[in-house]
Amino acid sequence: GAVVSQHPSWVICKSGTSVKIECRSLDFQATTMFWYRQFPKQSLMLMATSNEGSKATYEQGVEKDKFLINHASLTLSTLTVTSAHPEDSSFYICSARWPSGVNEQFFGPGTRLTVL
Amino acid sequence: AQSVAQPEDQVNVAEGNPLTVKCTYSVSGNPYLFWYVQYPNRGLQFLLKYITGDNLVKGSYGFEAEFNKSQTSFHLKKPSALVSDSALYFCAVRDKGEYGNKLVFGAGTILRVKS
Numbered sequence: 001g002a003v004v005s006q007h008p009s010w011v012i013c014k015s016g017t018s019v020k021i022e023c024r025s026l027d028f029q030a031t032t033m034f035w036y037r038q039f040p041k042q043s044l045m046l047m048a049t050s051n052e053g054s055k056a057t058y059e060q061g062v063e064k065d066k067f068l069i070n071h072a073s074l075t076l077s078t079l080t081v082t083s084a085h086p087e088d089s090s091f092y093i094c095s096a097r098w099p100s101g102v103n104e105q106f107f108g109p110g111t112r113l114t115v116l
Numbered sequence: 117a118q119s120v121a122q123p124e125d126q127v128n129v130a131e132g133n134p135l136t137v138k139c140t141y142s143v144s145g146n147p148y149l150f151w152y153v154q155y156p157n158r159g160l161q162f163l164l165k166y167i168t169g170d171n172l173v174k175g176s177y178g179f180e181a182e183f184n185k186s187q188t189s190f191h192l193k194k195p196s197a198l199v200s201d202s203a204l205y206f207c208a209v210r211d212k213g214e215y216g217n218k219l220v221f222g223a224g225t226i227l228r229v230k231s
Contacts, residue, residue, distance in 0.1 A: 006159070034218065043206065043223045044160075093159050097217070104150065105219055107159040 002028050004096045006108035013084055014116055021079045021111045023094030029074035030096035034105065035067070038091045050077040084115040118143045118211040120190075122222035129197045131231045137192040139207030139222060148210035149190045150219065151181055153203045160206065166190060177201070197229045 003026040013019050023033055031052045036044040048058045048069050056069035066088075068080040077096075081088055091112050095105040119142045129135045141147050148167055152160040164175025171183045181192045192205060207222040 004159075041224075041226075043221045046218060046220075049218060091157070095160075095219075104162065104165060106162065107152070109159040110157065112157060 002106040004106045004108040010112040012114045018082045023077045025075045025096040032097040033077040034095045036093045086115045089115045118209045120207045120209045120222040122225045126226040128228045135197040137225045139190045150208040152206045202229045
């Protein structure tokens with residue numbers, strides 16, 4: 001089956017620093033990847049859609065200058081949380097869209113970010 | 117826009133009993149519906165999907181879901197619950213995005229199976 005990995009699985013950083021999270025599709029090429037944010041006991045909120053070779057599309061209310069997304073290849077998208085603050089602490093999940101058919105999404109295991 | 121609703125925050129079931137996790141949808145056109153499961157501090161795992169065809173869809177881990185057009189529902193079911201089924205379950209519907217299709221998730225339902 002399709003496998004999506006995320007790295008790191010958890011990260012703790014100081015306020016004001018930047019953190020990069022990687023999302024990789026391991027056995028298929030994904031022109032489109034998605035980044036979600038999930039607060040405790042809540043649903044997934046789509047932050048942005050990442051397209052290989054073009055700018056990401058951000059959902060309303062998501063700061064594009066704070067959450068930088070780069071989709072440099074068909075198997076890798078990165079999310080950089082710039083100048084992180086404690087309120088950015090959350091569980092970040094990526095998914096990669098299967099390139100054909102129903103275009104279902106396969107999800108990574110998530111990254112737990114804690115900003116001190 | 118397409119949407120799904122999960123009316124129950126939590127469902128409690130005894131091990132061995134049948135379980136149902138409810139989902140209703142609101143779409144224009146034909147719905148593409150999905151169920152995902154999430155274990156603590158993990159990403160989402162795909163359980164099953166409905167695109168077209170039989171209203172009863174069979175998925176992973178013994179789960180199935182019944183698509184009911186008249187009731188606009190897509191409830192997740194399992195004949196005999198296991199303690200290991202305890203997790204957070206999300207219903208989702210495919211929606212159109214600027215760059216193609218995207219998923220819209222329900223709020224999630226916590227399933228607790230007690231032995």
